[in-house]
Amino acid sequence: MTQKLVIIGAGMASGRVIDHLTDTAPDAFDITLVNAEPRGNYNRIMLSPVLSGEKTYDDIVTHDDAFYAKHGIATRFGTAVTAIERAGKTVTVGADTLSYDKLLIATGSAPFIIPVPGRDLPGVVTYRDLDDTNAMIAAADQGGKAVVIGGGLLGLEAAAGLAERGMDVTVLHLMGHLMERQLDPAAGYLLRRDLEARGITVRTQAVTKAIIGNGRAEAVLLEDGTTLPADLVVMAVGIRPETRLATDAGLEVGRGIVVNAQMETSDPDIMAVGECVECAGQLFGLVAPLYDQAKVVAAGLTGTPAVFLPKDTATKLKVTGCDLFSAGDFADGPGREDIVFRDPGRGIYKRLVIEDDRLVGAVMYGDTADGNWFFGLIKDGTDIEPMREALIFGPAAQGGAAADPLSAVAALPPEAEICGCNGVCKGTIVSAIDGGATDLGAVRAATKASASCGTCTGLVEQLLQVTLGDGFVKPTAQPICGCTHLTHEDVRRLIKTTPLKSQEAVWQDLGWTTRNGCHVCRPAINFYLLADWPLEYRDDPQSRFVNERKHANIQKDGTFSVVPRMWGGITTPQELRAIADAADKYAVPTVKVTGGQRIDLLGVKGEDLPAIWADLNRAGLVSGHAYSKGLRTVKTCVGTDHCRFGTQDSTGLGIRLEKALWGSWTPHKVKLAVSGCPRNCAEATCKDVGIVCVDSGYQVGVAGAAGMDVKETERLADVATEQEAIDLTVAFIQLYRENAKYLDRPYKWVAKVGLDWVKARVVDDLTERQRLIDAFALSQSIYQKDPWAELAADPARFAPLADLTLEAAE
Amino acid sequence: MTGFTWLDIAAVDDIPLRGARKIKTAMGCVALFRTGPEEAFAATDRCPHKGGPLSEGIVHGQSVTCPLHNWVFDLNTGQAQGADAGSIAVHPVRVEGGRVLIDAAALLRPPAA
Ligand code: SRM
Ligand SMILES: Cc1cc2nc3c(=O)[nH]c(=O)nc-3n(C[C@H](O)[C@H](O)[C@H](O)COP(=O)(O)OP(=O)(O)OC[C@H]3O[C@@H](n4cnc5c(N)ncnc54)[C@H](O)[C@@H]3O)c2cc1C
Ligand code: SF4
Ligand code: FES
Numbered sequence: 001m002t003q004k005l006v007i008i009g010a011g012m013a014s015g016r017v018i019d020h021l022t023d024t025a026p027d028a029f030d031i032t033l034v035n036a037e038p039r040g041n042y043n044r045i046m047l048s049p050v051l052s053g054e055k056t057y058d059d060i061v062t063h064d065d066a067f068y069a070k071h072g073i074a075t076r077f078g079t080a081v082t083a084i085e086r087a088g089k090t091v092t093v094g095a096d097t098l099s100y101d102k103l104l105i106a107t108g109s110a111p112f113i114i115p116v117p118g119r120d121l122p123g124v125v126t127y128r129d130l131d132d133t134n135a136m137i138a139a140a141d142q143g144g145k146a147v148v149i150g151g152g153l154l155g156l157e158a159a160a161g162l163a164e165r166g167m168d169v170t171v172l173h174l175m176g177h178l179m180e181r182q183l184d185p186a187a188g189y190l191l192r193r194d195l196e197a198r199g200i201t202v203r204t205q206a207v208t209k210a211i212i213g214n215g216r217a218e219a220v221l222l223e224d225g226t227t228l229p230a231d232l233v234v235m236a237v238g239i240r241p242e243t244r245l246a247t248d249a250g251l252e253v254g255r256g257i258v259v260n261a262q263m264e265t266s267d268p269d270i271m272a273v274g275e276c277v278e279c280a281g282q283l284f285g286l287v288a289p290l291y292d293q294a295k296v297v298a299a300g301l302t303g304t305p306a307v308f309l310p311k312d313t314a315t316k317l318k319v320t321g322c323d324l325f326s327a328g329d330f331a332d333g334p335g336r337e338d339i340v341f342r343d344p345g346r347g348i349y350k351r352l353v354i355e356d357d358r359l360v361g362a363v364m365y366g367d368t369a370d371g372n373w374f375f376g377l378i379k380d381g382t383d384i385e386p387m388r389e390a391l392i393f394g395p396a397a398q399g400g401a402a403a404d405p406l407s408a409v410a411a412l413p414p415e416a417e418i419c420g421c422n423g424v425c426k427g428t429i430v431s432a433i434d435g436g437a438t439d440l441g442a443v444r445a446a447t448k449a450s451a452s453c454g455t456c457t458g459l460v461e462q463l464l465q466v467t468l469g470d471g472f473v474k475p476t477a478q479p480i481c482g483c484t485h486l487t488h489e490d491v492r493r494l495i496k497t498t499p500l501k502s503q504e505a506v507w508q509d510l511g512w513t514t515r516n517g518c519h520v521c522r523p524a525i526n527f528y529l530l531a532d533w534p535l536e537y538r539d540d541p542q543s544r545f546v547n548e549r550k551h552a553n554i555q556k557d558g559t560f561s562v563v564p565r566m567w568g569g570i571t572t573p574q575e576l577r578a579i580a581d582a583a584d585k586y587a588v589p590t591v592k593v594t595g596g597q598r599i600d601l602l603g604v605k606g607e608d609l610p611a612i613w614a615d616l617n618r619a620g621l622v623s624g625h626a627y628s629k630g631l632r633t634v635k636t637c638v639g640t641d642h643c644r645f646g647t648q649d650s651t652g653l654g655i656r657l658e659k660a661l662w663g664s665w666t667p668h669k670v671k672l673a674v675s676g677c678p679r680n681c682a683e684a685t686c687k688d689v690g691i692v693c694v695d696s697g698y699q700v701g702v703a704g705a706a707g708m709d710v711k712e713t714e715r716l717a718d719v720a721t722e723q724e725a726i727d728l729t730v731a732f733i734q735l736y737r738e739n740a741k742y743l744d745r746p747y748k749w750v751a752k753v754g755l756d757w758v759k760a761r762v763v764d765d766l767t768e769r770q771r772l773i774d775a776f777a778l779s780q781s782i783y784q785k786d787p788w789a790e791l792a793a794d795p796a797r798f799a800p801l802a803d804l805t806l807e808a809a810e
Numbered sequence: 811m812t813g814f815t816w817l818d819i820a821a822v823d824d825i826p827l828r829g830a831r832k833i834k835t836a837m838g839c840v841a842l843f844r845t846g847p848e849e850a851f852a853a854t855d856r857c858p859h860k861g862g863p864l865s866e867g868i869v870h871g872q873s874v875t876c877p878l879h880n881w882v883f884d885l886n887t888g889q890a891q892g893a894d895a896g897s898i899a900v901h902p903v904r905v906e907g908g909r910v911l912i913d914a915a916a917l918l919r920p921p922a923a
Contacts, residue, residue: 522868802834
């Protein structure tokens with residue numbers, strides 16, 4: 001006897017169920033298909049090519065009227081099912097009631113709408129069905145600006161399609177990098193770069209506050225106060241399973257409609273399939289698993305129950321020119337190991353995640369040709385131990401084993417390309433070596449090989465070794481750390497010239513061999529980026545040593561010291577009282593006068609930091625940066641104010657210098673002193689910058705030391721006015737910031753570049769001096785602020801995340 | 811179940827990316843490290859060398875560097891890397907739906923008898 005099957009929703013999942021039923025049991029059911037959209041089944045994932053104009057709706061229809069007629073499927077398109085009445089086994093469609101023997105819910109998902117004011121304005125659309133797509137096409141025909149909220153798969157496909165149709169598109173993304181569910185930060189960076197190259201603006205960490213407009217959407221307002229004009233706003237921030245009917249009918253619903261492995265809901269006569277379901281605690285947002293589910297549903301309906309097993313899924317983005325692939329679980333969980341490969345020249349990034357000798361996840365950008373092979377290894381759980389070495393090079397590299405890198409280089413044919421940036425092949429390099437270029441620098445000069453991005457440096461060195469044999473001595477230039485073969489100097493130069501403006505850019509374009517650096521390179525790169533790109537780059541506290549992240553010096557017992565600034569060593573009774581009160585209130589075990597003319601409160605508990613800072617702030621005291629690679633102290637003597645020998649206002653100059661320089665980040669710490677006469681009570685002649693006042697003006701000395709090395713300052717210049725002394729100091733510090741290697745004090749850096757080189761820029765070339773002063777001022781406009789005041793406003797960050805000491809085990 | 815007691819600790823965004831936060835437990839402080847957008851680890855917050863607070867260290871790859879003397883620990887195994895010998899206790903963690911869950915079985919106080 002034919003049973004009545006009612007299907008709610010004509011989507012991708014139910015389309016598959018219908019295919020299986022019409023193939024295997026064409027006469028088993030009287031099917032009625034109800035769809036809220038005024039059309040039947042179509043290939044929803046191809047809406048993006050429709051939006052971009054590569055396809056039309058007709059191209060993506062999977063089941064047309066002729067199909068439904070031929071298989072006797074009754075259709076009700078354009079009206080939603082509004083209720084399921086389980087006792088009587090009927091559903092309500094508009095004014096009608098349809099009865100069923102078996103019911104299949106395939107209602108898919110609904111786009112998530114962020115609850116901001118203005119979300120209902122005309123001109124705000126979501127991206128789910130053909131109507132949305134047509135609305136976007138119509139808007140794009142008018143031209144203008146589009147803002148897409150959401151930098152996931154859907155948002156980016158919408159953005160690319162709208163850009164293709166000529167709109168000026170901005171993508172807003174809440175997280176730090178695009179498609180964070182599918183991509184790691186490195187791949188997210190490459191994707192962003194490719195999208196930006198096609199004119200799409202990307203703003204990450206952008207929180208939408210409201211959509212504003214008079215009668216229709218005109219702009220998007222962000223939490224940080226930015227207003228972005230918009231003729232069209234697309235919300236693509238996520239989806240949630242469409243479960244309303246099931247909930248109303250009293251079926252078991254979690255995040256989705258709960259089904260067992262046979263896709264049955266809590267009512268045995270009702271099955272569910274697709275994005276609306278939750279199976280084994282999981283939700284599904286891609287079609288591959290839905291197709292497996294559809295098979296199981298059809299099998300169950302025809303009396304041959306099967307089992308649905310959630311499997312890994314792979315994602316690709318359907319934006320031409322943005323080749324990305326991600327599969328499996330590339331982020332979660334312990335016991336895992338990474339293999340990373342980067343080819344900066346070609347913009348390629350691949351990362352494999354291995355656990356227990358199995359591949360569990362893969363992320364690829366730029367070259368995804370091997371994606372399916374890796375996906376196969378993930379799904380099959382293949383033991384990859386035997387091919388581990390060459391795994392990342394894909395199936396082509398399996399089999400032959402040329403393990404020794406030298407013999408591999410020796411075996412390359414002369415026309416093999418070594419330097420991708422400059423197109424230099426092996427033959428050219430070998431003839432240069434034969435012609436007398438016997439070290440890296442000479443090969444670089446003769447052929448340009450390894451002179452651009454530098455990633456082939458290792459290969460060129462191996463060629464030198466192969467060609468010269470024992471005659472080649474490997475150069476001693478020290479790479480920053482094990483994550484790269486590049487030196488600090490190379491990296492600084494490449495950050496400026498390439499240019500590179502984010503840590504992801506450095507890791508990718510300079511071929512870092514680790515996922516995100518290590519404790520040695522991260523602080524250095526963070527400094528280089530913020531010094532060279534003060535506007536574009538934002539300081540990353542997570543790349544700083546604890547003292548600079550906590551803005552206090554960590555002690556051997558894990559407590560901290562707190563040193564407020566005392567400008568030029570001058571203080572007041574009121575400041576001293578505030579310090580004394582703080583010492584009492586927070587039970588500070590040690591109060592010490594430092595060698596830098598100020599007071600150190602040692603032994604403060606980490607949790608108390610925000611509170612003690614707030615108290616000190618109230619008395620006008622700010623951070624003394626006793627912990628930073630930045631300006632520490634400016635020591636002064638009493639000078640003309642009190643001393644019978646004083647020639648100039650050394651205290652005043654010291655205070656002015658400290659006020660100009662505080663808060664800036666430098667390659668290493670910087671200490672200054674100003675003495676009022678050559679008796680030099682402030683010990684200015686052993687400082688990074690030390691000024692000695694004389695009758696005729698100011699002797700500005702630089703590059704002194706009195707720590708692990710002791711060295712007298714060298715004279716930068718003698719100047720007549722205080723303003724010149726300040727200008728020279730600021731210009732010198734900025735030149736140091738722009739050029740020195742991280743953790744070189746000024747005396748070490750000046751020894752490398754030579755005092756004459758410094759003088760030429762800071763003293764002689766007045767245009768360059770002004771440029772340095774302006775660049776420093778720009779940086780200070782961002783970084784000169786009291787970190788204590790900022791951090792004290794958010795004390796929660798200093799408290800433990802949770803306290804489990806009170807909870808007992810069950 | 812599986813012997814795990816999954817306890818919802820916080821939103822994963824409460825831990826800075828490539829950073830850490832600590833939680834107090836009956837067994838001492840435990841550091842929660844966020845090594846990737848959706849990837850977290852947990853380990854005791856005490857360095858076996860001289861007790862350095864690991865939650866204050868630089869987090870890189872799936873490792874953390876102790877802030878006091880730069881020992882590096884693999885957060886998968888808890889083993890110190892390179893020449894240093896020593897290890898820290900690690901605890902199972904999951905990130906799910908934007909929340910961090912920790913297996914609290916070993917961290918909770920046994921119920922009072
Ligand atoms: C507090 C203080 C000692 C004191 O009680 O006087 C001090 C304390 C520390 N100094 Fe210093 N230095 C202090 C003045 C000095 C001076 C004298 C000066 O500033 O006039 C010097 C010699 C001048 C110089 O800077 O070279 C000095 C040369 C060093 C060095 C060696 C630097 C070098 O390049 O040779 C280090 C190690 C480093 O920075 O790598 C260091 C490092 C340290 C550290 C930060 C060690 C560390 O990394 O944890 C100490 C922090 C202790 C703590 O827990 O708070 N400290 N240190 C002084 C703070 C001055 C201030 O008010 O900010
Ligand atoms: C633009 C876009 C691009 C995508 N790209 C990809 C991709 O590249 N790869 C991939 O794997 N996946 C992609 N997806 C996801 C994929 O389309 C979905 O996973 C899939 O369509 C879900 O199928 P479904 O049958 O569960 O739901 P749907 O296809 O959404 O079908 C559900 C249908 O039920 C109807 N309905 C809902 N409630 C009722 C009701 N009460 N009464 C009657 N009818 C109702 C809806 O109108 C809808 O037509 C994309 C999605 C979109 C929107
Ligand atoms: S001299 Fe040594 S021990 Fe004394 S404060 Fe400076 S770093 Fe510490
Ligand atoms: S205490 Fe951790 S390395 Fe010394």
